[in-house]
Amino acid sequence: MKKYILIENYLIKFLKDEVYKTGLKNTIIGLSGGIDSAVVAVLAQRAFGENFLAVMLPSSSSSQSSFDDADELCKKFNIKNTSVYIGDLVQSYFHDKEKSNLRIGNFSARMRMSVLYDLSAKHSALVLGTSNKSELLLGYGTMFGDLASALNPIGDMYKTQVFEFAEHLGIPKSIITKPPTADLWEGQSDEEDLGYTYAELDLALEAFVDNRFSKEELIKKGFDFELVELITTKIYQNQFKRKLPLIAKLGNRTIGHDFLYPRDIKL
Numbered sequence: 001m002k003k004y005i006l007i008e009n010y011l012i013k014f015l016k017d018e019v020y021k022t023g024l025k026n027t028i029i030g031l032s033g034g035i036d037s038a039v040v041a042v043l044a045q046r047a048f049g050e051n052f053l054a055v056m057l058p059s060s061s062s063s064q065s066s067f068d069d070a071d072e073l074c075k076k077f078n079i080k081n082t083s084v085y086i087g088d089l090v091q092s093y094f095h096d097k098e099k100s101n102l103r104i105g106n107f108s109a110r111m112r113m114s115v116l117y118d119l120s121a122k123h124s125a126l127v128l129g130t131s132n133k134s135e136l137l138l139g140y141g142t143m144f145g146d147l148a149s150a151l152n153p154i155g156d157m158y159k160t161q162v163f164e165f166a167e168h169l170g171i172p173k174s175i176i177t178k179p180p181t182a183d184l185w186e187g188q189s190d191e192e193d194l195g196y197t198y199a200e201l202d203l204a205l206e207a208f209v210d211n212r213f214s215k216e217e218l219i220k221k222g223f224d225f226e227l228v229e230l231i232t233t234k235i236y237q238n239q240f241k242r243k244l245p246l247i248a249k250l251g252n253r254t255i256g257h258d259f260l261y262p263r264d265i266k267l
Contacts (some may be wrong), residue, residue, distance in 0.1 A: 139238020
């Protein structure tokens with residue numbers, strides 16, 4: 001589609017402009033084998049070439065198929081990559097503690113990002129985000145884990161749009177067709193966690209967020225009541241995940257309140 005040619009060109013330019021203005025030239029991401037990180041990896045490779053590094057960060061609960069899919073992507077698009085096993089970090093923390101899938105999943109996500117930021121320091125690279133608009137609105141991510149990044153090229157793209165964009169980019173079918181999963185524990189499924197398919201969620205999210213329909217208008221238009229309650233509740237409850245920490249105002253010019261100059265202002 002012509003639309004996605006324009007989007008691809010825009011996002012490549014966006015990445016180059018925003019990275020180079022920092023004085024850096026390298027970028028890095030965590031490559032999971034999922035569709036979101038695959039899309040960002042291809043964009044970054046086309047923007048930065050050898051100055052881009054994809055890092056696979058498997059744990060003991062990661063599926064072999066995810067690793068295989070990530071490897072296939074790197075071979076197809078000639079993406080420079082490496083792998084760091086984080087399972088020992090997770091196991092050493094939880095060996096004498098009570099644990100649940102949620103706690104292990106969140107901790108694993110944060111360990112992945114800790115390793116990724118360490119490697120970003122080693123390579124003088126900016127970390128690129130891989131969270132889509134659906135996940136960001138619903139708060140479906142881990143603070144200081146997969147939600148952490150310096151730049152995010154797909155954060156204004158709904159999950160269903162990511163699937164279409166991935167087709168345009170030529171992402172392998174094995175990645176596009178598999179059920180969405182954060183792969184935080186065995187058998188984990190995004191859509192089972194959320195209770196709806198991304199197709200159902202995105203229609204409601206777009207109507208509520210982009211088209212600004214009220215809850216009452218959504219229900220009148222035929223959206224499921226429980227779906228409307230889910231998205232509106234999650235959007236408001238998880239606003240804190242989409243913001244920098246709020247600073248209590250004491251002085252005349254407080255960061256985040258008054259000091260709002262863009263990063264690239266010319267002094």
